[in-house]
Amino acid sequence: MKTYKFKTTINCGSCIKAVTPHLEKLEGVETWNVDTANPDKILEVTTATLDAQEIKSTVEKAGFKAEQV
Numbered sequence: 001m002k003t004y005k006f007k008t009t010i011n012c013g014s015c016i017k018a019v020t021p022h023l024e025k026l027e028g029v030e031t032w033n034v035d036t037a038n039p040d041k042i043l044e045v046t047t048a049t050l051d052a053q054e055i056k057s058t059v060e061k062a063g064f065k066a067e068q069v
Contacts, residue, residue: 001030004052006066007040008059015064022062026050042069 010019016034023032028049035042043066045055052068059066 001046001048003044003046004050004055005069006043006045006052006056006059007069008034008043008067009041009065010034010043010059011036011041019059019062019064022058026054026058029055040069 010016013036016036019034023029023045028047030046030048032043032045035044043059047055056066056068
């Protein structure tokens with residue numbers, strides 16, 4: 001298992017609702033969480049099979065920016 005962290009623009013409950021179906025559909029995501037209390041809105045994704053680029057492009061398809069940290 002590997003955990004990736006991304007600085008994102010996912011900053012509220014409705015943003016999380018918007019990105020949820022995209023992350024839920026992505027094969028290989030074990031768990032994910034967005035810390036909206038953190039100024040960088042850190043998205044943490046735990047996966048055994050995905051790489052950072054696949055996660056980043058999924059978040060961007062949902063309409064948000066994601067930058068690996």
